[in-house]
Amino acid sequence: MKENHTFKMVLLGTTTIAMVVTMYLIFIWVPTEEEMGVVQRIFYLHVPLAWLAFLAFFVVFIGSIMYLWKRQEKWDVLAHSSAEVGVTFTTLFLITGIIWAKPVWGVWWTWDARLTAALVLWLMYLAYLIIRPYAADVQRGARFAAVIGIVGFIDVPIVALAISLWRTQHPSAVIFEGGLASTMLATLLVSLFAFTLLYWLLLMLRIAIRKDETELKRLKEQRD
Amino acid sequence: MNESIPLSSALEVWELTKTFGNNRALRGINLQVAYGDFLIIFGPNGAGKTTLLKILATIMKPSSGEVRIGGLDLKKDTEEIRQRIGVVSHQTFLYNNLTARENLEFYSRMYDVAEAGQRIHEVVNTVGMATRLNDRVGTLSRGMQQRFSIARALLHNPDIMFLDEPETGLDQEALPMLWQSLQNEGQGKRTIVMATHNLERGLELGNRLVILSGGKIVHEQTGADSDLSTLRKVYEETTKQ
Amino acid sequence: MRFWRKVLAITWKDVLSEFRTREIIFSVLVFTLLVIVIFNFAFGGGQDTIQMVAPGMLWITFTFAGVLSLNRSFIIEKEEGCLEGLLVCPVSREIIYLGKMLASLLFMLSVEVVALPIFAILFNLDISFQLVVITLLTTVGFVTVGVLFSALAVNTRAREMVLPLLFLPIVVPLIIAAVESSGLALSGESWGEIASWLQIIGAFDVIFLVVSFWVFNYTIEE
Numbered sequence: 094m095k096e097n098h099t100f101k102m103v104l105l106g107t108t109t110i111a112m113v114v115t116m117y118l119i120f121i122w123v124p125t126e127e128e129m130g131v132v133q134r135i136f137y138l139h140v141p142l143a144w145l146a147f148l149a150f151f152v153v154f155i156g157s158i159m160y161l162w163k164r165q166e167k168w169d170v171l172a173h174s175s176a177e178v179g180v181t182f183t184t185l186f187l188i189t190g191i192i193w194a195k196p197v198w199g200v201w202w203t204w205d206a207r208l209t210a211a212l213v214l215w216l217m218y219l220a221y222l223i224i225r226p227y228a229a230d231v232q233r234g235a236r237f238a239a240v241i242g243i244v245g246f247i248d249v250p251i252v253a254l255a256i257s258l259w260r261t262q263h264p265s266a267v268i269f270e271g272g273l274a275s276t277m278l279a280t281l282l283v284s285l286f287a288f289t290l291l292y293w294l295l296l297m298l299r300i301a302i303r304k305d306e307t308e309l310k311r312l313k314e315q316r317d
Numbered sequence: 318m319n320e321s322i323p324l325s326s327a328l329e330v331w332e333l334t335k336t337f338g339n340n341r342a343l344r345g346i347n348l349q350v351a352y353g354d355f356l357i358i359f360g361p362n363g364a365g366k367t368t369l370l371k372i373l374a375t376i377m378k379p380s381s382g383e384v385r386i387g388g389l390d391l392k393k394d395t396e397e398i399r400q401r402i403g404v405v406s407h408q409t410f411l412y413n414n415l416t417a418r419e420n421l422e423f424y425s426r427m428y429d430v431a432e433a434g435q436r437i438h439e440v441v442n443t444v445g446m447a448t449r450l451n452d453r454v455g456t457l458s459r460g461m462q463q464r465f466s467i468a469r470a471l472l473h474n475p476d477i478m479f480l481d482e483p484e485t486g487l488d489q490e491a492l493p494m495l496w497q498s499l500q501n502e503g504q505g506k507r508t509i510v511m512a513t514h515n516l517e518r519g520l521e522l523g524n525r526l527v528i529l530s531g532g533k534i535v536h537e538q539t540g541a542d543s544d545l546s547t548l549r550k551v552y553e554e555t556t557k558q
Numbered sequence: 559m560r561f562w563r564k565v566l567a568i569t570w571k572d573v574l575s576e577f578r579t580r581e582i583i584f585s586v587l588v589f590t591l592l593v594i595v596i597f598n599f600a601f602g603g604g605q606d607t608i609q610m611v612a613p614g615m616l617w618i619t620f621t622f623a624g625v626l627s628l629n630r631s632f633i634i635e636k637e638e639g640c641l642e643g644l645l646v647c648p649v650s651r652e653i654i655y656l657g658k659m660l661a662s663l664l665f666m667l668s669v670e671v672v673a674l675p676i677f678a679i680l681f682n683l684d685i686s687f688q689l690v691v692i693t694l695l696t697t698v699g700f701v702t703v704g705v706l707f708s709a710l711a712v713n714t715r716a717r718e719m720v721l722p723l724l725f726l727p728i729v730v731p732l733i734i735a736a737v738e739s740s741g742l743a744l745s746g747e748s749w750g751e752i753a754s755w756l757q758i759i760g761a762f763d764v765i766f767l768v769v770s771f772w773v774f775n776y777t778i779e780e
Contacts, residue, residue: 161751161773161776164564169718181706213727213730215647216726216727217721217727217728220723220724220727223723224710224714224720224724227714227715227716227720228713228714229713229714230337230338231337231338232337232338233713233780236776236777237710237714237777238779239776240706240710240776243769243773244703244706244728244766244769244770244773245727245728247765247766248727248728248730248731248766251758251761251762251765252730252731254731254758255731255734255735255758256731258734258738258755258758259734259738260753262687262738284624310339311339314339326605371780374646375645376642376646376779376780377779377780378779378780388561396648396650397648399646399647399648399649402646404642404643404646406639406642408638408639408642409639410639410640410642410643410646411640411643412571412573412601412634412637412638412640413637413638413640414578414579414634415571415574415578416576419574422673423567423570423571424643424647426563426564426567427567427644427647427648427649428648429560429565429648445572449636453578463647485642534779557773
């Protein structure tokens, strides 16, 4: 346990440093983009958030498979915690998408491929999290959630494919053009790295809290 | 644990536990039932009777422990076990919109019953319901539905039967006749495990009794060992919460 | 083959039950007709508007009708503990899945067989062979995951709400593909572009048939 604690402190430290550096890079260091102005800086948050939304769901997927296979609670704890962190990131991604869209393109929402896919992903996260209290008991809730995690994750690429094909049929006026200068690329990569660490940290913390909750409940049961 | 056990046991349960989250429904059940026994499981509500029977009926998985039914392992040979057991519960397992005959035909196919028409005839006669075969189950009285449910459970001639409080809603006089015919219908004697909280009935029918309380077996005896009032006293004592 | 005999026995049982009550088909058909009529008033407008929104209308109708009918699939098993009765039988869970799936497929197709011509008549649309194929393939996709989630939902509280909550996000790609390709089919398009949409629908069908088949076990065990 001691070793675990040290590891967590190291992770906390590294993440803090990485995030501070990232914020500096995003808001101060990287030059302002020509076309969109200051608000474009959201891009450096927006993209890593998308990456994390997906990564977190992948972890949910793996955790769900392992849980159904091995029936060990630790896998469900992993999947559940990742889903909670993931849904938060997805929500932030959607919000930053809205914040970005309005000043730049004049609309609150664009049904572009990324945002739409993220919205569907968000709904799947929601289904994953909501099903638990609706089940007859905790174990069944966990099993149902695992089923949703697996089916949902496999669906994601199909959703993305369908949406991007749809988008080519109905292109909208708002398109984000590529072309990244080296400074922008560097900032983006650092941001990606920092956010991945943040995900990891939050995941560990959430799992630890969940373990404590379970322990507390168990002690209460014993006392009664 | 495996090879040295004589094959004469219909049911063997070792250290069976079942936990739902923080609720320990079964806390280490040990049981042995020989072929031909009629075991009665008494217990108040919440004692774990239904949980135990569901596990034995292969519907629910145990949290730990081992179960062998007819010599077969519950985990490994689940489908073979299902072919050999019959289950009757307070729910009929019958589709209300279909006729009794259609229900029985359906289950005959599920159990791969050979010569289904003839077999259906046999079991329906055993439970005394031949005249209502073509009626929709939903239109029958509760008692009649339950009789057809028993017919359903007998279709595939199981050696072992699990009954979970089956007498709810049945006409009381017909019951002993029913249980006896259940045990003796077809070739040989069936092994029956029945859960009930009716002490009088259980004492009448069973040759072995256990009392389940709080997820544990708190009392075991053979039927001959006591009369109703003694049993009632023992029951009250052992199931005090 | 014993496997298929048992599968078909389950399908037949569901069909027989439905014959007796006509619950699913009638209520879903009436619902479908009502929605069609409401759509007509909601979109007002002339033939042009109708042409534009027709594919969307069609698939919203079929999707919600599908949810209604899928919901019923396992509710009949909950009465009198019939689901337990099935679980006790020496029948693999996959057999139950396939049996139920085929039954739901039949029910949905029956509704669609009636609804499509009505759509065509009321809105002056041309039903092509392509549209029929699209409808068939998409419906298969609906029932593959629909039956899975129906089994799951029936074991929860608020089951009528749970099914659409799970089902709708998952079938988004089906709906997109169905709407787009139906639009093309209705405007007389031959296979060309429709093919790429059909590939998506087909891939969905195959993938989720396999996945649901494998995972179904976990939704109905106790």
